[in-house]
Amino acid sequence: MLWASLLRAIAMIADSNWKLQIEENTDTCKSYRIYRNRLTFFHLLFNPLVSVVWLVIAVYVGYHLVAESSEETYIFHQELVFTSVFVGLCIIMLMRGLQSMHTCEESVLVSQGFGVQVTSTKSSGSTSSSFYPIQNIHSIVINEGISMHQIMFYLALVLKNEASVELESLQPLFMNSRPRLPLLQVLYTDMNKTFSLSATSKSES
Numbered sequence: 001m002l003w004a005s006l007l008r009a010i011a012m013i014a015d016s017n018w019k020l021q022i023e024e025n026t027d028t029c030k031s032y033r034i035y036r037n038r039l040t041f042f043h044l045l046f047n048p049l050v051s052v053v054w055l056v057i058a059v060y061v062g063y064h065l066v067a068e069s070s071e072e073t074y075i076f077h078q079e080l081v082f083t084s085v086f087v088g089l090c091i092i093m094l095m096r097g098l099q100s101m102h103t104c105e106e107s108v109l110v111s112q113g114f115g116v117q118v119t120s121t122k123s124s125g126s127t128s129s130s131f132y133p134i135q136n137i138h139s140i141v142i143n144e145g146i147s148m149h150q151i152m153f154y155l156a157l158v159l160k161n162e163a164s165v166e167l168e169s170l171q172p173l174f175m176n177s178r179p180r181l182p183l184l185q186v187l188y189t190d191m192n193k194t195f196s197l198s199a200t201s202k203s204e205s
Contacts, residue, residue, distance in 0.1 A: 103121070103176035105120070140156070143172075153180075155187055155188060
């Protein structure tokens with residue numbers, strides 16, 4: 001749990017410049033895409049934590065080069081090789097962990113009369129998608145929550161409960177990018193217009 005939180009924090013430091021793109025794919029589909037640059041080797045190489053690791057290795061090697069006597073040079077070089085290989089493997093695992101957790105794109109595709117598809121893409125190339133039929137969506141809201149003693153706002157779909165009409169559930173959107181309130185208001189206004197068109201086209205059909 002601690003490692004997951006640490007990797008998530010490092011990934012946010014590496015690249016936190018999110019961009020918004022709204023486009024109409026067809027007359028009946030509209031896409032809301034929030035994205036940022038993929039986490040590449042260049043980002044990881046100059047990541048603050050990775051730089052600290054390289055600094056520790058340099059200090060370790062420099063200290064032993066000065067402290068060790070010439071009689072123990074061969075043994076020292078063996079230890080240094082094993083240590084370097086171990087640290088190198090740890091760095092590679094760290095980079096892979098960062099890439100697997102680093103979300104570079106979140107998108108919401110609203111298809112009039114059909115539903116909403118939510119897609120999340122990682123820097124590693126893996127994607128995860130969820131589809132919510134239009135008949136199961138009641139509305140879209142900006143909800144308020146508390147995270148780490150901070151008030152945060154997020155966009156959410158209000159889903160109808162199939163078992164009971166009175167019970168509803170929330171499906172948060174863009175939880176990795178976490179747009180600020182002004183951007184959420186833009187998304188909320190535009191999505192509501194799209195949902196209104198969807199409801200109109202559905203009633204006409």
